[in-house]
Amino acid sequence: NAGVMQNPRHLVRRRGQEARLRCSPMKGHSHVYWYRQLPEEGLKFMVYLQKENIIDESGMPKERFSAEFPKEGPSILRIQQVVRGDSAAYFCASSEQVPRRMTGELFFGEGSRLTVL
Amino acid sequence: AQKITQTQPGMFVQEKEAVTLDCTYDTSDQSYGLFWYKQPSSGEMIFLIYQGSYDEQNATEGRYSLNFQKARKSANLVISASQLGDSAMYFCAMREGRGSTLGRLYFGRGTQLTVWP
Numbered sequence: 001n002a003g004v005m006q007n008p009r010h011l012v013r014r015r016g017q018e019a020r021l022r023c024s025p026m027k028g029h030s031h032v033y034w035y036r037q038l039p040e041e042g043l044k045f046m047v048y049l050q051k052e053n054i055i056d057e058s059g060m061p062k063e064r065f066s067a068e069f070p071k072e073g074p075s076i077l078r079i080q081q082v083v084r085g086d087s088a089a090y091f092c093a094s095s096e097q098v099p100r101r102m103t104g105e106l107f108f109g110e111g112s113r114l115t116v117l
Numbered sequence: 118a119q120k121i122t123q124t125q126p127g128m129f130v131q132e133k134e135a136v137t138l139d140c141t142y143d144t145s146d147q148s149y150g151l152f153w154y155k156q157p158s159s160g161e162m163i164f165l166i167y168q169g170s171y172d173e174q175n176a177t178e179g180r181y182s183l184n185f186q187k188a189r190k191s192a193n194l195v196i197s198a199s200q201l202g203d204s205a206m207y208f209c210a211m212r213e214g215r216g217s218t219l220g221r222l223y224f225g226r227g228t229q230l231t232v233w234p
Binding site for chain 1: 161162221224226227
């Protein structure tokens, strides 16, 4: 029973490079969520995806950030032309297809920590 | 306005004592869910306990209980018989019941709990 798998766990990029973070949801889960945790802060919602669909991207910065969840393969969070302010922990979470009532926690991965030099 | 407020940046408790971590929330929805997560120094997000807005009884999970006071919009976490391994950051979070945003959690800034022997 593999949980939510994220990789890489740690990623170092120089300003202007691209960062790609991958997330494989739990088996049987088709809903994926990305959250960002800046230093000393709580997690902030970024985007909610289902297979091949972006459902809610209201938390995504307007530029340089994109996310996808293809029919096959992991969900990808892509950050183009990274800046120092992008340094953060990026968490992926997944849930079942139809959450029962309001119950059920999101299952979080261990996070990917991006450092921009 | 903040959706989730955690007013205690840090708390200290002696081993085997009980501790209460405060959380207040702000929503106009009638249907919502409240969560507590633990984040140890290793960084992963560990689900602890859930309380639905329509649940009449306070949620309990082992040594964790949620003191839910709906009229006051508070959802405090009580940890009984603290253990050294409880030392971690604790986050309160809320999910509002509005269709596609069901997967979106609002997090507080967290409370750093330190358990001393």
